[in-house]
Amino acid sequence: MLRLDFSHPQPLFTSQATRHIEAAAAAALPPCTLMERAGQATARLAMAMAPHARTIWLACGSGNNGGDGLQAAAALRAAGRHVVVSCLADDAQQLPPDARQAWLRARHAGVEFASQPPSLGPQDLCVDALLGLGLTAHPRRHPADARLLQWLEALHSGTTPVLSVDLPSGLMADTGQFAPGLTPGGPAIAARYTLALLTLKPGLFTAHGRDAACCVWFDDLGVGNAGTSPAAWLAGAPRPSSRPHASHKGSYGDVAIIGGEGVGPRGMGMTGAALLAASAALHAGAGRVLVALLDGVADATTVTSVQPECMPRRFEALALDGGVTAVAGCGGGIAIAAVLEPILLQAGRLVLDADALNAIATDGAMARLLRARASRTDRATVLTPHPLEAARLLGVETDAVQADRLAAASELAARFHCAVVLKGSGSVIAAKGHTPRINPTGNARLATAGTGDVLAGLLGARLAAVPATLDAAFEAACSACWEHGAAADHWPGSSALTALKLARTLTA
Ligand SMILES: NC(=O)C1=CN([C@@H]2O[C@H](COP(=O)(O)OP(=O)(O)OC[C@H]3O[C@@H](n4cnc5c(N)ncnc54)[C@H](OP(=O)(O)O)[C@@H]3O)[C@@H](O)[C@H]2O)[C@@H](O)CC1
Numbered sequence: 001m002l003r004l005d006f007s008h009p010q011p012l013f014t015s016q017a018t019r020h021i022e023a024a025a026a027a028a029l030p031p032c033t034l035m036e037r038a039g040q041a042t043a044r045l046a047m048a049m050a051p052h053a054r055t056i057w058l059a060c061g062s063g064n065n066g067g068d069g070l071q072a073a074a075a076l077r078a079a080g081r082h083v084v085v086s087c088l089a090d091d092a093q094q095l096p097p098d099a100r101q102a103w104l105r106a107r108h109a110g111v112e113f114a115s116q117p118p119s120l121g122p123q124d125l126c127v128d129a130l131l132g133l134g135l136t137a138h139p140r141r142h143p144a145d146a147r148l149l150q151w152l153e154a155l156h157s158g159t160t161p162v163l164s165v166d167l168p169s170g171l172m173a174d175t176g177q178f179a180p181g182l183t184p185g186g187p188a189i190a191a192r193y194t195l196a197l198l199t200l201k202p203g204l205f206t207a208h209g210r211d212a213a214c215c216v217w218f219d220d221l222g223v224g225n226a227g228t229s230p231a232a233w234l235a236g237a238p239r240p241s242s243r244p245h246a247s248h249k250g251s252y253g254d255v256a257i258i259g260g261e262g263v264g265p266r267g268m269g270m271t272g273a274a275l276l277a278a279s280a281a282l283h284a285g286a287g288r289v290l291v292a293l294l295d296g297v298a299d300a301t302t303v304t305s306v307q308p309e310c311m312p313r314r315f316e317a318l319a320l321d322g323g324v325t326a327v328a329g330c331g332g333g334i335a336i337a338a339v340l341e342p343i344l345l346q347a348g349r350l351v352l353d354a355d356a357l358n359a360i361a362t363d364g365a366m367a368r369l370l371r372a373r374a375s376r377t378d379r380a381t382v383l384t385p386h387p388l389e390a391a392r393l394l395g396v397e398t399d400a401v402q403a404d405r406l407a408a409a410s411e412l413a414a415r416f417h418c419a420v421v422l423k424g425s426g427s428v429i430a431a432k433g434h435t436p437r438i439n440p441t442g443n444a445r446l447a448t449a450g451t452g453d454v455l456a457g458l459l460g461a462r463l464a465a466v467p468a469t470l471d472a473a474f475e476a477a478c479s480a481c482w483e484h485g486a487a488a489d490h491w492p493g494s495s496a497l498t499a500l501k502l503a504r505t506l507t508a
Pocket residue numbers: 022026032034035038061062063064065066068096098130131132133134135136137138139140141144148165166167179180197198
């Protein structure tokens with residue numbers, strides 16, 4: 001059993017692949033072995049988490065997730081703990097075969113069964129074994145058992161810590177969305193832990209997964225992956241960079257930030273977005289940072305007063321075909337559309353963010369130019385949409401993107417022949433020929449204006465230092481997401497996270 005610390009990559013398997021792994025393992029083992037192991041693992045973790053619990057309440061469903069809970073109850077009882085089980089199945093016959101054995105074992109062990117949760121305090125523990133991999137968006141039984149909803153609510157809003165078995169009940173393993181009708185009312189009050197069994201599932205790490213699962217532990221139940229391919233990888237920490245002594249600023253590339261519409265065209269100034277990206281690129285180690293503000297009136301001091309190391313440029317004075325890495329769109333407004341064509345045609349390495357993405361979503365000719373870049377061996381492009389920008393690019397609603405973030409990122413990568421970062425909690429990085437990655441770092445302190453511009457600038461710096469290939473762009477995007485999130489994770493609790501401060505904490 002291990003507690004995930006996000007330093008190493010971890011394979012993530014869909015529910016279908018997990019079923020395959022489970023079936024292969026079960027066929028090679030005596031009956032009930034996997035469920036006994038699941039129960040033992042759950043009991044061990046429960047005792048480690050709440051060594052002073054007076055009572056451990058196990059809420060068990062009427063499938064095999066409930067069976068895991070019943071096995072855990074028997075193991076906890078055998079270890080001398082006071083356990084109370086509430087089970088949605090009224091008798092063993094309502095349970096699938098392995099879970100039926102677990103029920104009988106719990107009964108024989110003298111576990112107390114109760115139809116309502118016992119009285120619990122903050123030192124006690126709840127075990128959530130109501131729903132696991134078998135959760136479906138459209139259940140067979142309508143309406144759901146009233147006790148299910150009541151117990152989910154008790155788990156969610158109580159002051160007692162909760163250990164979820166395999167998955168937080170109600171969360172769908174593949175997408176990190178809650179099944180209809182099972183979305184919790186608000187943030188959980190007490191600490192939450194999840195013990196994933198057999199495999200780690202993508203839904204634990206993206207969309208609502210991170211809030212629902214919180215601290216994730218993993219036990220493979222002594223079973224291998226049966227040669228099954230993961231649907232995604234949880235990204236690991238990038239290798240620390242080292243700079244050879246015999247290097248110079250030219251070794252780390254030029255980054256050109258193009259964006260920052262002024263107040264003039266529409267009365268909505270976004271100069272700051274470009275400056276944030278520039279500051280991020282600089283601090284992340286770009287050799288030189290050039291800034292082309294799309295603002296007819298801005299003079300050089302607009303840039304240099306924020307960051308004197310950055311070099312202001314008129315757009316026409318950027319030698320886009322001279323090996324510069326372009327980061328286009330940050331605060332680009334409508335002005336970016338006018339310069340997008342030369343950017344798409346000439347820039348070798350390119351990050352497209354924000355308004356550049358919106359321009360492509362509404363202009364078929366630009367979309368064609370973007371796709372055509374893939375036919376050149378000296379081109380690498382990364383798109384960094386947030387869910388709304390992704391929805392515009394795909395011509396769907398934001399909810400449809402969020403409903404399956406892995407699928408949406410992969411579809412964008414396939415449609416535009418680029419590497420893609422679909423931002424948000426558990427950013428998804430996708431590119432053709434690569435298994436998608438989910439970034440495990442970052443937190444809601446990043447939910448403040450300008451942090452996406454910082455990511456774009458950081459990514460520009462990473463991209464500038466690698467070959468202009470899709471593979472290198474994919475790796476650069478993974479590194480940038482990890483570093484961006486880690487900077488927020490290490491943020492001092494006493495200080496507000498703002499985008500410029502974030503940019504200035506980045507390192508080469
Ligand atoms: N077998 C083994 O050896 C091993 C099994 N393992 C464990 O088994 C778990 C998978 O078990 P599973 O397949 O039985 O499904 P499970 O998660 O219990 O859910 C089924 C229940 O949920 C219900 N339900 C579904 N959707 C619903 C909804 N929207 N709203 C309301 N209810 C809904 C559904 O109701 P029904 O559709 O039948 O009416 C049924 O009662 C896995 O996560 C892991 O913990 C592992 O430890 C490895 C060893």
